[in-house]
Amino acid sequence: MAPFRTARDPFVYYQRHIFFCLNERPNGEDSCAQHGAQAGFAHCKDRVKGERLAGPGGVRVNKAGCLDRCAGGPVAVVYPEGVWYTYVDKDDIDEIVDSHLKNGQVVERLVLPPNVGR
């Protein structure tokens, strides 16, 4: 599949690229991995595949190390928009897939407030 093109971005290899923090801090410190991050990532990947959104010109669901916004964990970020999400369960992931990744509509209720950091 050819890379996705828009006027804003002449070459965007993935139309939307979502990164899930799967970090596990040492010494048992609180981290995304302890709050269902792996399950959220796996469910998102399955859903994106199932919807046939996966691949160049479409959506990529990616593992990431610490995104350094641990206070809002588990977190994920969608680029190129730079929209950050916090999620609790599969329903949240479903909404991110159906609304944002598929149709470009930000899921406002899951957006991480801008002041949430480490």
Added chain:
Amino acid sequence: MAPFRTARDPFVYYQRHIFFCLNERPNGEDSCAQHGAQAGFAHCKDRVKGERLAGPGGVRVNKAGCLDRCAGGPVAVVYPEGVWYTYVDKDDIDEIVDSHLKNGQVVERLVLPPNVGR
């Protein structure tokens, strides 16, 4: 530090977010990890810290799983621009830091051609 704001993106938590593929495929298959990805990531992180670019409103250097453009590995992608790079050594990383991450100038000679995939 407050989140970086632009007219284009009202809330961009990191002005530039670079993800390094550090993936190691099973069974010894060719992958970014076998081509200096960890060293590139570590050098980039050190340089960004040294230049005091790191953090919210600035630059985040991130570990990532497979970015699925293995044929051009080792690869890294800078968002929100969606610019993909392939690099060989520390000099390449230095140029990405000094030119793109610090000053927003894409390093054309290191840009991954759009047709390079898995």
